[in-house]
Amino acid sequence: MKxxxxxxxxxxxxxxxxxxxxxxLRIPHELGFGGSESMDxxxxxxxxxxxxxxxxxxxRQGEDGRPSADLALSWETxxxxxxxxxxxxxxxxxxxGNAFTAEDVAFSLMRTQSDTxxxxxxxxxAIIDHVEVLDDMTAKVVLKQTHADFPLLVMDYRIKMLxxxxxxxxxxxxxxxxxxxxxxxxxxxxxxGTTTLERFDAYYGGTPGVEAMxxxxxxxxxxxxxxxxxxQVDFIYALSAEQLPLFQNNPNFVVQSVPTxxxxxxxxxxxxxxxxxxxxxxxxxxxxDRDALGKLVYGAGGYITTCDHPVWSGDQYRTDISCARxxxxxxxxxxxxxxxxxxxxxxxxxxxxxxAVKMAEVLQNQAQDAGIKIELVQAPSDGFWSDVWMKEPFxxxxxxxxxxxxxxxxxxxxxVAWNESAYTSASFDAGLDAARAELDFDARKALYxxxxxxxxxxxxxxxxxxxxxxxxFSAKLGGIQPVEDFSIRYEDVTKAE
Numbered sequence: 001m002k003x004x005x006x007x008x009x010x011x012x013x014x015x016x017x018x019x020x021x022x023x024x025l026r027i028p029h030e031l032g033f034g035g036s037e038s039m040d041x042x043x044x045x046x047x048x049x050x051x052x053x054x055x056x057x058x059x060r061q062g063e064d065g066r067p068s069a070d071l072a073l074s075w076e077t078x079x080x081x082x083x084x085x086x087x088x089x090x091x092x093x094x095x096x097g098n099a100f101t102a103e104d105v106a107f108s109l110m111r112t113q114s115d116t117x118x119x120x121x122x123x124x125x126a127i128i129d130h131v132e133v134l135d136d137m138t139a140k141v142v143l144k145q146t147h148a149d150f151p152l153l154v155m156d157y158r159i160k161m162l163x164x165x166x167x168x169x170x171x172x173x174x175x176x177x178x179x180x181x182x183x184x185x186x187x188x189x190x191x192x193g194t195t196t197l198e199r200f201d202a203y204y205g206g207t208p209g210v211e212a213m214x215x216x217x218x219x220x221x222x223x224x225x226x227x228x229x230x231x232q233v234d235f236i237y238a239l240s241a242e243q244l245p246l247f248q249n250n251p252n253f254v255v256q257s258v259p260t261x262x263x264x265x266x267x268x269x270x271x272x273x274x275x276x277x278x279x280x281x282x283x284x285x286x287x288x289d290r291d292a293l294g295k296l297v298y299g300a301g302g303y304i305t306t307c308d309h310p311v312w313s314g315d316q317y318r319t320d321i322s323c324a325r326x327x328x329x330x331x332x333x334x335x336x337x338x339x340x341x342x343x344x345x346x347x348x349x350x351x352x353x354x355x356a357v358k359m360a361e362v363l364q365n366q367a368q369d370a371g372i373k374i375e376l377v378q379a380p381s382d383g384f385w386s387d388v389w390m391k392e393p394f395x396x397x398x399x400x401x402x403x404x405x406x407x408x409x410x411x412x413x414x415x416v417a418w419n420e421s422a423y424t425s426a427s428f429d430a431g432l433d434a435a436r437a438e439l440d441f442d443a444r445k446a447l448y449x450x451x452x453x454x455x456x457x458x459x460x461x462x463x464x465x466x467x468x469x470x471x472x473f474s475a476k477l478g479g480i481q482p483v484e485d486f487s488i489r490y491e492d493v494t495k496a497e
Contacts, residue, residue: 023211023495025477026233028218032352034383035217037191039176041160042112042119044417045386048157049215050195053490054095055160055180058086058105059151061487065314065401067151071100071161071181081146081439088137092204094163095178095185102139106131107164107171109141109154116172121158123416124409127436146437148444152403157486183208183491192217209479209494219382221351228253228472234495235473237485238354241299247472255472259304260484261312261401262467264353266360270460271422272393274343278458283333284345285456287370289325290464293362297355303465309452310399310407312466317404319449321456330370342371348388350379353398354467360396363462390420401484404448408432412455421460428454 029049031037037047041055059075062068072086092100111117112125127147132140143150153159160180167175178186183205184197195215199208216233218224225243227233239247239255247253268275268284275281285308294303304313307323334342349360357378364374379388388395397420402410409432410416414424428451435447455461473480479492 024214025210025212025235025490025493025495026214026216027235028216028224028227028233030221030224030352031191031217031219031382032385033191034386035192036386038174039178039186039189040117040174041158041162042117042121043174043176044118044120046158047189047191047195047215050178050186050189050197051160051180052157052182052486053184053197053213054178054182054186055162056182057155057157057160059155061155061157061484063481063483063487065403065484065487067155071105075151077150081148081150082143084141084143084150085134086139086141088139089204090137092181093202094166094181095200096163096166098163098165099136100161100163100181101136102133103136104161104164105139106133107167107169108159108161111162111167111171111175112159114172117174118417119158120410120416120418121156123413123418124153124156124406125159127153145433146439147405148436148439148441149403149405152405155403156406157400184213187212190217203491205491208491213490219380221354221381228474231474234477235471235480237469237471238467239470239472240354240358241297241302244299244470252475253472254475254477254480255470256480256482257302258469258471258482258484259314260467260469261310261315261407262399262469262485263306263310263312263463263465264356264359264396264398264467265464266347266363266462267395267397267420268460268462269390269393269422270424274337274339274345275393275460277337279333279337280339280343281460282457283330283337283370284367284372285323285462286326286330286333287367287372288363288462288464289366290323293359293366294465296362297358298465298467302468302470304468306463306466307452307456308459308461308463309455310402310411310461310463311404311448311452312401315404317445317448319445319452321453323456325366327369330372334371339371342373344373344375345394346375346377346392348377348379348392348395350384350388350396351381352384352396356396356398359464363464400486405432405436408448408451411461412451412459423455423460425454425458 033045038045041051058072059067060070075086129144166179187196197213290305307321438444478494
């Protein structure tokens with residue numbers, strides 16, 4: 001496909017006009033919610049690129065992927081790991097001048113459980129019973145059950161600390177004020193055009209590296225690449241194998257390849273025929289040659305194969321599973337399920353994550369050998385998450401890296417908001433609870449390992465590889481470390497003339 005710059009004339013004028021601002025960092029976003037992006041960090045339509053810079057977390061993801069201090073400087077737990085006490089950073093203020101205190105911690109954590117908001121974080125954070133404000137700088141989180149890794153949960157990029165006063169103290173209301181404690185403050189929200197942030201001079205982490213940020217809506221991946229080539233944006237999160245040569249060995253750009261837990265996959269709704277039969281689901285997954293798929297879609301060295309569970313190789317709870325291609329086994333499963341002559345299914349795909357469409361095309365080709373005909377339905381990327389995802393029976397998806405406990409609870413626990421495959425298993429849920437409650441590391445790892453094996457046998461998610469994030473950015477930028485996306489510290493990013 002010939003690369004074209006698919007940007008409206010009005011937006012192009014905005015881009016050109018802003019190019020003179022040497023200290024404005026310009027980042028595109030995919031417009032995945034079609035303009036309904038929200039500044040509430042726990043909204044299902046959260047505006048990731050904005051909330052990442054406007055708000056802060058209690059605990060942030062360090063360069064090694066483990067919890068590190070942010071608004072909480074330290075924390076400790078009781079022997080049974082049911083009570084966690086967080087000691088807060090003193091002297092922090094919100095963008096409106098209000099002081100950040102333990103009251104804001106209690107408010108921000110408890111609202112994640114609201115039935116009205118129905119946040120995708122609800123299933124994970126429901127483990128919290130209540131939060132006690134011990135004093136202005138100390139908050140105690142009391143859990144409903146033991147959780148030896150609780151700080152991993154509050155490390156989530158959506159568990160941001162909000163100003164309880166600005167939000168009216170209402171745990172059941174969307175709070176999209178954009179008032180946070182982060183390095184940049186919201187100036188103008190325009191999800192369909194350009195959202196503008198400016199440096200927050202009172203940021204507790206020191207002076208942010210650029211004066212302003214512009215978050216520019218560009219729905220098409222090829223258009224985002226073309227915008228970077230033209231100097232109209234400074235950074236793009238991910239390149240496909242075909243796009244990589246456009247920036248390699250070019251002194252005007254920097255390319256980083258970072259092994260991560262990010263994944264692109266194809267999801268089968270386990271409540272809708274024929275995907276309600278685990279034999280059909282496994283047959284489709286068994287038809288794939290994962291290594292060949294990875295090379296075709298992401299290039300040699302751009303991926304690590306995995307067996308349809310989301311726990312990546314760098315996670316302490318990852319278990320190794322064998323999932324070699326087995327066409328005879330796939331055919332046998334289909335025959336046993338009543339599809340001796342094969343079956344035909346529709347797969348809805350879009351350019352929502354790098355390689356998603358090509359992955360679907362490769363799976364389509366590979367599955368033919370097992371008698372599975374996959375008809376691809378191309379959907380527009382703008383609005384895909386609102387109009388297609390979790391609405392069609394078989395669809396593409398994409399997830400960023402998450403710790404094992406979080407992703408297994410958020411995407412596979414029965415009934416949670418982002419259980420995209422509608423996977424329902426009382427025994428799986430019990431296994432999740434048991435793993436959280438196990439205080440011995442080796443025993444806990446074994447429990448998480450069994451959960452991963454269960455998903456390979458009966459799950460509705462086709463997850464063939466974990467990705468090396470291959471990002472590109474202008475050589476004028478400094479301070480971007482080769483880390484996973486959620487670990488990038490945008491306050492450290494600088495831009496030269």
